[in-house]
Amino acid sequence: MAHRLLLGPGPSNVPARVLTALAQPLLGHLDPAFLAIVEEVQERLRGLFGTRNPLTIPLSATGSGGMEACFVNLVEPGDPVVVGVAGVFGERMCDVAARLGARVARVESEPGTVLDPGAMADAIARTRPALVAFVHAETSTGACQPVQAIASAARDAGALVVLDCVTSLGGLRVALDAWGVDAAYSATQKCLSTPPGLAPASFGPRALERLAARRAPVPSWYFDLNLLGGYFGERRVYHHTAPVGAIAGLAEALRLIDEEGMPARALRHREAAERLVAGLGRLGFEPLVAQEYRLPMLTSVRLPARVQAAGEAALRRQLLERHEIEIGGGLGKLAGRIWRIGLMGENARPAVVDRLLEALGVVLGGAGGS
Amino acid sequence: MAHRLLLGPGPSNVPARVLTALAQPLLGHLDPAFLAIVEEVQERLRGLFGTRNPLTIPLSATGSGGMEACFVNLVEPGDPVVVGVAGVFGERMCDVAARLGARVARVESEPGTVLDPGAMADAIARTRPALVAFVHAETSTGACQPVQAIASAARDAGALVVLDCVTSLGGLRVALDAWGVDAAYSATQKCLSTPPGLAPASFGPRALERLAARRAPVPSWYFDLNLLGGYFGERRVYHHTAPVGAIAGLAEALRLIDEEGMPARALRHREAAERLVAGLGRLGFEPLVAQEYRLPMLTSVRLPARVQAAGEAALRRQLLERHEIEIGGGLGKLAGRIWRIGLMGENARPAVVDRLLEALGVVLGGAGGS
Numbered sequence: 001m002a003h004r005l006l007l008g009p010g011p012s013n014v015p016a017r018v019l020t021a022l023a024q025p026l027l028g029h030l031d032p033a034f035l036a037i038v039e040e041v042q043e044r045l046r047g048l049f050g051t052r053n054p055l056t057i058p059l060s061a062t063g064s065g066g067m068e069a070c071f072v073n074l075v076e077p078g079d080p081v082v083v084g085v086a087g088v089f090g091e092r093m094c095d096v097a098a099r100l101g102a103r104v105a106r107v108e109s110e111p112g113t114v115l116d117p118g119a120m121a122d123a124i125a126r127t128r129p130a131l132v133a134f135v136h137a138e139t140s141t142g143a144c145q146p147v148q149a150i151a152s153a154a155r156d157a158g159a160l161v162v163l164d165c166v167t168s169l170g171g172l173r174v175a176l177d178a179w180g181v182d183a184a185y186s187a188t189q190k191c192l193s194t195p196p197g198l199a200p201a202s203f204g205p206r207a208l209e210r211l212a213a214r215r216a217p218v219p220s221w222y223f224d225l226n227l228l229g230g231y232f233g234e235r236r237v238y239h240h241t242a243p244v245g246a247i248a249g250l251a252e253a254l255r256l257i258d259e260e261g262m263p264a265r266a267l268r269h270r271e272a273a274e275r276l277v278a279g280l281g282r283l284g285f286e287p288l289v290a291q292e293y294r295l296p297m298l299t300s301v302r303l304p305a306r307v308q309a310a311g312e313a314a315l316r317r318q319l320l321e322r323h324e325i326e327i328g329g330g331l332g333k334l335a336g337r338i339w340r341i342g343l344m345g346e347n348a349r350p351a352v353v354d355r356l357l358e359a360l361g362v363v364l365g366g367a368g369g370s
Numbered sequence: 371m372a373h374r375l376l377l378g379p380g381p382s383n384v385p386a387r388v389l390t391a392l393a394q395p396l397l398g399h400l401d402p403a404f405l406a407i408v409e410e411v412q413e414r415l416r417g418l419f420g421t422r423n424p425l426t427i428p429l430s431a432t433g434s435g436g437m438e439a440c441f442v443n444l445v446e447p448g449d450p451v452v453v454g455v456a457g458v459f460g461e462r463m464c465d466v467a468a469r470l471g472a473r474v475a476r477v478e479s480e481p482g483t484v485l486d487p488g489a490m491a492d493a494i495a496r497t498r499p500a501l502v503a504f505v506h507a508e509t510s511t512g513a514c515q516p517v518q519a520i521a522s523a524a525r526d527a528g529a530l531v532v533l534d535c536v537t538s539l540g541g542l543r544v545a546l547d548a549w550g551v552d553a554a555y556s557a558t559q560k561c562l563s564t565p566p567g568l569a570p571a572s573f574g575p576r577a578l579e580r581l582a583a584r585r586a587p588v589p590s591w592y593f594d595l596n597l598l599g600g601y602f603g604e605r606r607v608y609h610h611t612a613p614v615g616a617i618a619g620l621a622e623a624l625r626l627i628d629e630e631g632m633p634a635r636a637l638r639h640r641e642a643a644e645r646l647v648a649g650l651g652r653l654g655f656e657p658l659v660a661q662e663y664r665l666p667m668l669t670s671v672r673l674p675a676r677v678q679a680a681g682e683a684a685l686r687r688q689l690l691e692r693h694e695i696e697i698g699g700g701l702g703k704l705a706g707r708i709w710r711i712g713l714m715g716e717n718a719r720p721a722v723v724d725r726l727l728e729a730l731g732v733v734l735g736g737a738g739g740s
Contacts, residue, residue, distance in 0.1 A: 067591075
């Protein structure tokens with residue numbers, strides 16, 4: 001069986017303690033012993049999201065399902081919505097919202113740059129949106145968006161703020177309550193270093209007010225927060241069968257994160273990224289994103305001429321097949337133009353960076369010397 | 371850590387080989403080594419579903435998400451839909467369909483009985499539905515519905531047939547193509563004995579024609595089969611990050627099933643259920659469902675007076691806390707009136723039945739002697 005070092009945009013490698021937790025016998029989804037684990041997960045997720053929101057839960061879907069859950073509960077047909085599009089995942093928000101009948105106003109930034117809070121504020125003033133949504137850590141570019149400025153402008157205009165924390169949670173400080181974010185979602189397979197399949201998400205009081213004031217029922221039964229709140233609240237009412245094994249795995253991952261502490265973990269991510277950028281620079285790769293906006297857990301680099309000449313996909317395949325290292329290619333407009341290297345959670349370590357740089361040196365040596 | 375014998379309506383216990391598979395290091399979701407596992411899972415699922423449908427896939431959600439995926443793709447606002455309601459899960463189908471704007475005609479049967487194909491045919495003739503949906507193995511009652519007669523009536527009227535196979539798949543023969551079922555879904559935590567979190571599902575040519583002819587986009591991005599078909603087809607286009615670990619676990623579970631062979635597995639389920647019903651009879655429990663419609667993997671029994679007197683929930687709690695055995699209570703209209711005992715997948719074995727009967731004897735002894 002292949003044993004890959006996963007340095008793409010996710011999934012990342014899973015620590016042994018989490019793998020062991022995933023191999024434990026299951027508990028029933030209404031077993032008091034399991035419900036204690038659910039409570040623990042909810043409380044640890046609150047810490048990580050920086051919120052006191054009671055409805056902070058692991059949704060039974062991947063991160064994209066978390067995105068869908070936010071829009072399906074908080075948007076109604078005809079609602080004006082402003083979406084910040086700084087890459088593929090902002091683009092996806094527009095698609096999700098439009099399918100639900102929202103009137104979507106897009107504010108775009110060039111891939112690799114960040115959203116302009118002024119342009120967002122203008123769009124908000126112009127469209128008086130019910131909801132403003134954007135991505136904290138844009139996984140398709142490696143750029144970190146200015147959350148606070150945009151969230152303030154949105155709240156000042158009475159709009160709900162929805163934030164994608166898929167790639168940021170567990171690698172960067174997230175502070176929903178301090179930032180004024182009303183709903184947020186993440187994924188397990190990035191900086192939480194847990195297999196994909198759950199979407200940690202959090203919904204604040206203003207989001208729940210909006211939900212209660214809906215004119216029409218939530219169109220999705222599966223993601224309806226009214227029903228999910230029954231299971232993830234005090235009554236513990238059956239909705240769907242919770243993914244008990246995955247949640248037990250997530251609990252162990254969150255314990256590991258709390259043992260390390262988020263400040264130390266964020267620092268570890270930043271230092272690993274700096275080491276990576278320096279090493280990649282020596283190999284001729286330039287970062288796509290300006291230093292001040294660069295994400296620590298995902299580094300995107302432009303491809304030097306010799307990589308383009310050798311075929312970037314062929315080089316990535318060599319890295320995978322000969323060195324057991326996965327890195328990511330570009331997505332959307334950046335396909336074929338960049339590489340995306342993730343140092344997420346477990347993998348944000350100097351030894352991992354050095355192993356990648358050494359293997360890259362070998363692969364690039366075959367592609368024309370360094 | 372508690373080590374439960376899971377004899378409720380699911381999850382069931384997971385065999386050691388599957389737990390071991392779940393503890394293996396992850397592969398990336400676009401890694402050729404992982405895509406080979408995906409192909410294997412798709413092919414084994416086709417065998418289990420009794421279909422040649424290319425679009426036979428593990429959806430990234432629990433079984434209830436599989437239900438939602440069927441309706442969200444195949445129903446449009448205003449569509450007449452006939453739903454057979456023989457318990458809680460048929461009821462859920464009505465809720466899911468109504469949220470999507472379908473005009474739902476319900477055909478009900480008393481809980482514990484099965485749908486009347488004649489009544490279904492009448493409703494189909496009266497409403498000319500776009501789609502007819504019902505549940506194969508109703509998990510809330512333990513009754514097996516007459517699939518072929520209903521599916522024929524639906525197809526004769528030009529309606530799509532959607533079948534819930536959540537509890538049947540892997541414990542009873544399923545034959546979508548022979549039965550004329552156009553779309554079906556299941557769950558991993560019942561007779562596949564894999565943790566909850568995936569919904570195996572299959573979509574046939576008539577379902578895909580309906581999808582292609584939609585007037586409006588699929589309202590759900592996450593469950594849109596047009597997009598899912600890109601990843602689970604030849605192009606392997608990224609949609610969302612597939613739950614790679616869970617799919618590797620499912621692959622191992624499906625290998626185990628194929629090693630045993632479905633006929634032997636179905637027989638094992640039937641024999642275990644007969645042993646259980648006989649033993650429960652000696653303890654004073656009568657089956658809710660008439661013999662010819664009884665499911666093998668889920669037995670529901672009425673509660674004798676001494677169980678009612680002692681408090682059925684208190685007795686189940688004793689069984690859980692003192693004997694580490696979980697069984698299920700009644701759901702919906704049957705809450706407090708029945709117990710539901712699952713012998714699903716791994717647990718459909720005589721030794722498991724005997725362990726339960728012995729423990730039940732002890733618990734009931736404390737509740738007034740047998």
